[in-house]
Amino acid sequence: AQSVTQPDIHITVSEGASLELRCNYSYGATPYLFWYVQSPGQGLQLLLKYFSGDTLVQGIKGFEAEFKRSQSSFNLRKPSVHWSDAAEYFCAVGAVSSASKIIFGSGTRLSIRP
């Protein structure tokens, strides 16, 4: 069965500092991987996705993520965070299947220190 672990519940970084949010997944076959962001009171917005090919994927708002099959990880990074990046971030895993479902992690709340 698919599962996603986000080990960090809450992270605080200073504005302008770099960011890395961790995500580990469990799935027996080739996964599809996603990062979503959720601002308070809003729905989820897709930041980036990995289906195949280059393991370093670029997303919106300056985010990137790297798929490492050997570590079952898909960590999200940003070189310099802005105050507007404060939000909840969710990693999700799908599968290469017509009956695939998308399973979400428990999320990491990002706070930005001025």
Add this chain to the structure above:
Amino acid sequence: EAGVAQSPRYKIIEKRQSVAFWCNPISGHATLYWYQQILGQGPKLLIQFQNNGVVDDSQLPKDRFSAERLKGVDSTLKIQPAKLEDSAVYLCASSSTANTEAFFGQGTRLTVV
């Protein structure tokens, strides 16, 4: 392109009452999902439709929750009777196929008192 539409945005009901949520997915999207997001947690998949057929409803509490997607377009999710622990945001999402990115609506925040 219009996004996923959900209504209502907010609902407050008493326990044991019934409630229904409506979702209109992005035009042409065959796959529709309903997720439950309890405060402080990640979204939990309740049910997934492919056109008007159910693909997965393993996490749907079928004694009180029901969902339908008539004609493979709009969908409704119903809770009857509601319990206090059903207080959550109910998110609808759609995707062009089952294994591509899902687009989410704004959600319906349900409070059961």
